[in-house]
Amino acid sequence: MDDTYRENILDHYRHPRNYGSIENPDIAQEEDNPLCGDRIQMNIRLNDGVVKEVRFKGEGCAISLASASILTEMIHGKSLEELKALGKDEILKALGITLSPTRLKCGLLSLKVFQAGAYDLEGWPGEEDEEEW
């Protein structure tokens, strides 16, 4: 079967880490991928500008939910500045799989949510634009 669904991805999909929500979070953000209907919400509690607690909830395919789950583990204990600096290459590396162009949006939805949240939408540069050429 496809390498995309290696054990790590399926494990995060079946047993998502940090699943749920936080009461009165410092950051709450939700984004969707309307083309396939995926939707991810995340809550963060901060302590001195560092991620103390993180929870996510959502619906979607294995790739998008596993990616969100992996991302929560990655950002725990990180500062907002570090979170802002996360790039798509780091997520893809953490996922450990190669995604085809159509599935890339699934894999990167959680990054979009977390970054938009980190910037509190103000001054968010937006998603990394694809190359114009």
Add this chain to the structure above:
Amino acid sequence: MNELATLTKEVKEPVSERLDVEAVRKEFPILKREVHGKPLVYLDSAATSQKPLEVIETLNHFYRTTNANIHRGIYLISEEATALYEGARKKVARFLGARSWREVIFTRSATEAINLVAYAWGRENVKAGDVILLTEMEHHSNLIPWQLLAKEKEARLEFIRFDNEGHLQLEDLDTYLKEKVKIVALTQMSNVLGTINPVKEITKRAHDAGAVVLVDGAQSVPHMRVNVQEIGCDFLAFSGHKMCGPSGIGGLYGRKEILEKMNPFLGGGEMILEVTLRDARWNELPYKFEAGTQSIADGIGLGKAVDFLNRIGLDAICEHERELVEYAMNRLNEVEGVKIYGPHDEERGSALAITLEGVHPHDLASLLDAEGIAVRAGHHCTMPLHQKLEVPATTRASFYLYNTKEEVDKLVEGLRKSKELFGI
């Protein structure tokens, strides 16, 4: 290199400065054909160009190996088809000098591209009493969409006249620009007169007066270097099948800023981000304007046509045609009773409309057909232009990179034979 990579590979530089017409002809299978027992002399490229083998093979190869719907398929051949189609868009965007591939919208034709602007931009921006400024030499495709808009909005249509040599009278431009001109829409190259209009200069003046500019590049893009950033226009419509590409594909270049503000043209699949029963959010550029399944194979074929033109080189093609038209005008002038319309100077395109005294254009076209020569007779979708010339029809020969001086000689010979037959 695998086949997909071969198809995606882009050609940017011409192979040589001068065009080797005999070598070029070998790339067009149809030119080996005979009609009525004579070799085909194809002089109707302003209507549609012939197709080089690599474009034909691209269509064939796509349908044999990669056919799938694009953009949404989560399977390999769909992703390959998407990569080919979007690769073609990038080739076209670079060919036209656009800043981004997002500025190129694929349509069925140049006609559809102009209708897109008249509908999606026009309906939002043109109000009662506004002026839509065109020229007297427009093809119906750059006239009727504006007539429809003007009637709906009670806007005024005005026209820049052309003189006896087929040159635009630019004083008309300045006169009208003092009024509420919202858009100037004009052809870069006349499909009848062969006039090349100074679109860069006109765009500058129109922009200074606050008007938007649409250039109809259906005739110019196949034959000369066209760079939308250099012209500075807001829109440019082009046709695929006139530039060695398949029929059923054309496009619109639009400045990103203006396209982003526009509402969609056609509604349907792919042009949306999110839909509820009563509302919808639009997709990003250029997909906002590409509703429904696109002409996928033809788009990919057009990308291959761009490769072909880049390989031969637009400058070499332009120079070849210039020599050919000059030769044709000299030879045609030898035939008594021939009248050539449009500019008689060097700066002209390769469409050559003529009349032959005593022989109706339709008869002339039939007689030439019997000699294997394909020309067009009629009003060439420019009835107002012919009304101004005070002729019901003309016969038009139009040249492209594969035409030769020998073919011009055959045309002249055909005219002489026609005269003899009619006893003139």
